[in-house]
Amino acid sequence: ASYHLLVYHCLDVAAVGSLLLDPEKKLCQSLARQLELEPDWLQQWFTFCLMLHDVGKFARCFQNKVTGLSSELVPEVTGKKDIRHDSLGFTLWTNELCKLISDIIPSQKTQRSVHPWLEIVCGHHGKPPQPLRTVKTALVPEEDIPAAESFLREIAKHWLPDLTPLSSINKEGFKKSSWQLAGVAVLADWLGSDQSIFHYNSDIQPLPEYWKQTALPKAKEVLSKREFQPKAITPFRSIQDQFDFIRQPTPLQQFAQSVEIRQNPQLFILEDVTGAGKTEAAMVLVHRLLSQGLAEGLYVGLPTMATANGMYDRLKNSYRSLFQGSPKPSLVLAHGASQLSEDFQESIQLEDQQSDQTYAAGDQTASAYCNQWLADSRKKALLADVGVGTIDQVLLAVLPARHQSLRMLGLKGKVLLLDEVHAYDSYMRELLAALLQAHASQGGSVILLSATLPHQFRKALLDAYLKGRGLELESLPATKAYPLVSQACDQGFAEKQLSTRDSVKRQVKVKRLGDPAEAIELIIRSIEQGCCICWIRNTIGDARSAWQQLDDDPRIDSAKLTLFHSRFSMIDRQTIEGDVLKRFGKESGPEQRMGQVLIATQVVEQSLDLDFDSMISDLAPIDLLIQRAGRLQRHNRDVAGKRLENDQPDQRLTPCFYLLSPDPLQVHSDQWLKSVLPRIQGVYSHVGQLWLTARLLLEKQGFAMPEDARDLIEGVYGVKAQTDIPEQLQKASDDALAKDNARKNMGEFNCLKLESGYNWKSGGPANGWDEDTHIPTRLNEVETETIVIAVPDDNGHLHPLANTGNPKHFWRLSLLQLPVHEWEKASLLIPDDWSVEIERIKQQYPYLKYFQILPLVAETKHLYQSQGGWDLDRKPCGRRERSLPHY
Structure with a gap:
């Protein structure tokens, strides 16, 4: 018909x-x-x-x-x-x-x-x-x-x-x-x-x-x-049923196996050091909640696409142990670039359907939406038995975005597992609180993971969840207990301090470097000693500057020097990420590690399991420095860098964390921070908390984990600590607090008024119902533009920069995010002659019409190099391009 x-x-x-x-x-x-x-x-x-x-x-x-x-x-x-x-x-x-x-x-x-x-x-x-x-x-x-x-x-x-x-x-x-x-x-x-x-x-x-x-x-x-039949849950027996590589459970994992699971929705907050097995402990709790009929599935939310990919990798071989019989449970990866994950694409099969004609702009037919839904894992993930993706996909459930109700439905009956919850700013924290309240109100259980949480933030999370259950936590006394598990349910609230296994206890020395030149000399010495070292810089500009300085130094073997930041095309970023894992990852050996240098930004802070002999970091907030230090001598090795088995103690020198920072005892003006790190306030604006961080670490000349965890966090974020901030830094700190409050208020303003029920006015004061791509789950300081990098052939035709892997992904693998103001400057360099070819490409590949296209021709090719990434300030006669290594 x-x-x-x-x-x-x-x-x-x-x-x-x-x-x-x-x-x-x-x-x-x-x-x-x-x-x-x-x-x-x-x-x-x-x-x-x-x-x-x-x-x-x-x-x-x-x-x-x-x-x-x-x-x-x-x-x-x-x-x-x-x-x-x-x-x-x-x-x-x-x-x-x-x-x-x-x-x-x-x-x-x-x-x-x-x-x-x-x-x-x-x-x-x-x-x-x-x-x-x-x-x-x-x-x-x-x-x-x-x-x-x-x-x-x-x-x-x-x-x-x-x-x-x-x-x-x-x-x-x-x-x-x-x-x-x-x-x-x-x-x-x-x-x-x-x-x-x-x-x-x-x-x-x-x-x-x-x-x-x-x-x-x-x-x-x-x-x-479409696999909407209920799945039978495997009875829980032990952690080894799900993770056969675990011989002896950690104290946190043992707690997860033995804690009483009440017969009603509950919230767990797991705080423990890096390497304590938080993910596996959380999955034990998930399995036990499923076994007791308190949930039918799981969604895992993470802060970045890289961390989501990593979690998908970890779960793809173990998630089926949660279920038994047939049909098979579904596992879906959910983020903006999930279609570029070959692992994920191999796990799904999509089919074409006949398409109805679209009704009008912004009003598609249900068949069109059905087609998109089958192909768009971001929406489908919340309806899968197990979904893994970025936190953004669940935050959209509490924002006036199209199809948020589908996300809300998908969350119902699922355990919500969120990792790295300390990584969110005040805007996202407000959305997270709304999400916890909404999920609790519809009978959902939640598990939150973090290395450490400030007392006030932990209380805000507990308050939000309990409010959704119609309960209230009268008070939450400050505690120095760590590692710590917090559990809230209809029967009340409980905390339990745990021990930590010896192999993940850490004693880290901290030494200050007062000038970037000192960092360069330290890197040279590390190379001479055969060590591998990482310098984490807070801005891309600073990372690029350090990399170029080292690349120009005759004492450095350029083949052993790597730059890693977010301004690479997707294809180059994937290549660099794989290269970094081979040089510095868990399975790397002496031949890969010796004399290697990584200059990176925050991209290595959370998402990658890396292990460096020595580390330098620009000054940053204390929780991020603890996270960065978790990559310092992360896995036990001998002096040559070979992995040691059976929890043998590390044979390298006591780890030393070098902090590039001005002296916290020499604050003479409001320019204290800019004297050493002139760009830092564009990333971390709360100068007072940065000063508290530097003072705390340098006074102690190091820290021990887990013993010092609470003192470090509360010594920077605690209410009492704020009174110690020097007068010269107070105005900048007050400005940062005002900015934080504005972001918090924006989060509250943007959230759905869920208590009003499903109607037009629940979109808030502005009645702001819109497409999910238009509703922010994060507030960016700088407006960005997505560009596609293209290269010309001898016939004047443009092709995607990417040319390895699956050809159908080449254009998407050539994407790059840029600040709008940088793109506007770069676009002026593109000769008008290329406009016809650019338009032809957009006609041939309709999805490219949403992006800008940058042809790397004579006038623009200096702007992007596969090893240095994007650099608007690079001169046309810049250094010779070196190809990326492939293994």
Whole structure:
């Protein structure tokens, strides 16, 4: 058939929704408890509502979006206002239809109680319908309204349940449940539009007959095909069942195996040193929560794409041990560049579907969304049994972004595991608190991992979760206990101090370097001694400057010098990251490590398991320095750099962490920091806390982990410590605090007003519902532009910079993020002659129209080199380019 009858599509979607809300499933039972309804009635009522989800499509203005399909369809009309069918449908119900069926629903009070349910199902395109004053300007009233009324009466005759329970619904429970019900509506619409199963059908038959013979069987088929069957959980026995490489559990892992798991949602915060096995301990808790029926799946959120890739790598071989039998559980990687992960691409199979015509700009068909959903792991991950991705994907659940309700639905029934929670700024922390509250309110459990957390932040996290459970933590006394596990549930709150195994205890000396020249000389000495060393710089400009200075030094073998920062194309970054892991990673040996030098920015701070003999760092906040120091002599080795087995003690010299910093005892003006690190305040603006960090580390001349963990964190972030900041640095510190508060307030402003329920006004004061790509999960200091680097051939055609790996990814692997102001300067260097070829490329590859294209031609090729990355200040006659090593 060339078209699908509207009434059939309405029943297709309702059939899928009916099965998603099977009264035997936990989702329906949980929502029914919250609403104080019987699960059977909830299924019947919401199925009826879903039959009306596309009632706005009875409007002639919608039917005429595609004309000429058949003479039997509605004839064309002109001059009608084009209104989105979701908003049109809701207003059609509230302003017209409910008045016409007073014989079916006689009570005006009952009619009004139906309104919010129709608002939910009409919001099936990912955001609530926008209120309209009238719909008649968009209708042919004498034909469109009777057609919609006729359909409503027909489905009411066969599927409308007794409406008496509507009056007993818990109002607060409804507001909470509305977000998940909206997600069910979105998902049902997508799955009910899967044209590989719900084929176009224009044969006329009675609706009950179509429901029984086609809609319900096809709905069962689509749920089976899309793997929405519940999975059986493997009973928990021991950590070794999931991680066979663990011989002796760490104290934290042993705690995870033995702690009492209450029969209600709970929050765990695990704080321990690097190498204590936090991830494995968390997965033990996940397994035990699943085993006790407190969850059915897992989402793991991490701060960066690199950390998400690393976690995906760790879980891909162990996650199936959580489940048993068939069907197999699904594992999905979720971030903006997941399509570039070959491991992930090999694990999924996508299929092409027929595409409907798009309705209008920003208003795609459900089939188009279904296609995108199958291909877009970011949205699908939260519905998979196990999802791994960036924190951004779950933060979008509490922002007024299209399809947030689908994310909220996906989180329901899952354990939310978040790693590196100390890495978020005040804006993201505000979103995180809203997320914890929302997840707790819908009965979810949470596990948070961090090396260390400031007391105030830990309390804010606990308060947010308990608030979602309707509870309150009266006080949280400061503690020096570390490692520490915090556990909160309906029965109360508990803390437990743990011990640390000897092999991960660390004693680190700290010495100050007062000038970058001292760092250069230290690197030379390390090379002469056959050691490997890393210098972490706070800005790309400083990293580039140090790398160039070392590259120009005749005492340095350039083949043993590596620069790593974020201004590399994706292909070069992947190559460098692999190279860095081989030179400095866990499995590296003396032949890879000897005399190697890495100059890097924060890209090595969290995401990579690296091990250096010696380390230099620019001054940074204390928690980040602790994180950086975790890469110093991370794995036990002999003096030559060979790995030692069975927890043998490290044979290298006592690790020394060199800190490039001005002297904290010599503060004579507000220029104290800039005298040594002139660019640092563009990255870390709180000068006072940087001063506290330097003073603390240099007074102690080092630190021991875990003994000093609390003193280090509270000595910088504690309320009392702030009174020690020198007067000369107070203004800059106050400015930084004001900026932090502004970001916090922006986070609060942007969050959904979840307590209002699923409606247009819940988007906040600005009613800011928008595409998820437009709603910020992070506030960037500098506006960025995504560019694609292209290289010309002899015939004047442009090709992607990337030319290794999977050819279908070459253009995406050539992407690079730049500050807008740098791109604007660079774009002026591109000769006008290339504009035609650039336009041809964008026509050939439509997704490139969202990016800028930089051809590396004579006038621009100095801007980017595969080893140095992007450098707007590099002169056209710069150094000879050296190729990157390949192993």
